[in-house]
Amino acid sequence: MEQQPSVEELLAKLLEIAAPLAPFDMPLLDAHGATLASDIYAGERLVLRSGSRIRSTQIGLAASIGLDRLPTLPHPRVVVISAGDDLVEPGQALADSEDEFETNSWMLTTAVREAGANGFRVHTIPENHQQLREVIEDQLVRADLIVISGERHDESFELITAVLKELGEITTVRPKMSESGLHNFGLIGPDSTPVITLPGDPVVAGIAAEIFVRPMIRKMLGAPNIFRNQLKAKLKNSISAVPGESGFVRAVLSSENGVIATALEEQGDLVSLSDANSLIIIPENSAGIKAGEIVDVMVLERSSN
Structure with a gap:
């Protein structure tokens, strides 16, 4: 059942x-985007912190101190x-x-x-x-x-x-x-x-x-930020909801006169999923949210550019 x-x-x-994967040393280019598994020192100075995302600047720093590999969570x-x-x-x-x-x-x-x-x-x-x-x-x-x-x-x-x-x-x-x-x-x-x-x-x-x-x-991946960023926004258009069910409504965020969340009209196709740069979070006990109310929004980090 x-x-x-x-x-x-x-x-x-x-x-x-x-579960987080077991750490191992990776070549610098392969380590790009992974999570650093342990602290890195140059002499007595801590230069790279365990748990940080390995970006281009961290790759350059590692190379500058003579490292060709980094301990990573793959x-x-x-x-x-x-x-x-x-x-x-x-x-x-x-x-x-x-x-x-x-x-x-x-x-x-x-x-x-x-x-x-x-x-x-x-x-x-x-x-x-x-x-x-x-x-x-x-x-x-x-x-x-x-x-x-x-x-x-x-x-x-x-x-x-x-x-x-x-x-x-x-x-x-x-x-x-x-x-x-x-x-x-x-x-x-x-x-x-x-x-x-x-x-x-x-x-x-x-x-x-x-x-x-x-x-x-x-x-x-061992990332410090498991979840997407969330923020508060004013809802531009009303949303219906079914009590007893959480919802994630495809929406577009804008920042004119404060942060505004506009629920896309068509929710049932891939166009709305493609166009959305955020999801309005509908609580499980909600029967709907009216325009002008403040909502929690999950930011999808998408851009039209």
Whole structure:
């Protein structure tokens, strides 16, 4: 029987299985973007602090004191898989009205890279139980985290769930979150590799990746800032909500006459997800928010430039 946790409860469970990776020395260019695993001294002077993100200036500083490697918490290797017999690769023709272009793995692979991971997209689209199991088992050797999604209408969810339960301990949940669906999470394979499955609808999968997968990656990376920055903003247009469900409304932030959050009119397609530079956070107990009220906003750090 599926559980129905709050967003916060599910996120806490996911962070429990997303352990920071073991540190090791990396060549300078490979270390770029990773997290420094220990303090670096030049003589008695502390010049690089453990836990800091390794940026171009830190690379230059390391080189200037004769280092060609840095102790790092490495980038997590995240494998992204899409499964379903109605999925078709972009560039190929759709055979009938049931087919849909495979969207999620392209979006999710680049999303995990933006979060700091090394993202790997599996190009094969498994259509049955045996194919999916073989693909997952093949990927376990290079994965620190596996992310799986299915078809838009979640018709492949039972297939994905059945295969994962053969490979490890899996929990199925339906979080109290608007526009959500069923998720799986757990540990699979001989090395207890974390896995999470996302709903097949691309918009829902994109939001779930932002809310759940990104913090997992940030924790595995050892980043000091696991969560996106949030701020207060005045709501420009009213938003409806379903009591008992948290919501994440795609919005655009502007700074004219204070910080203003404008909820995008069309919320149900990828255009709104692409246009949004923020998410308005709707509390679980809210029945809606009126224009002019102050809202909490998650900043997505996107720019039109």
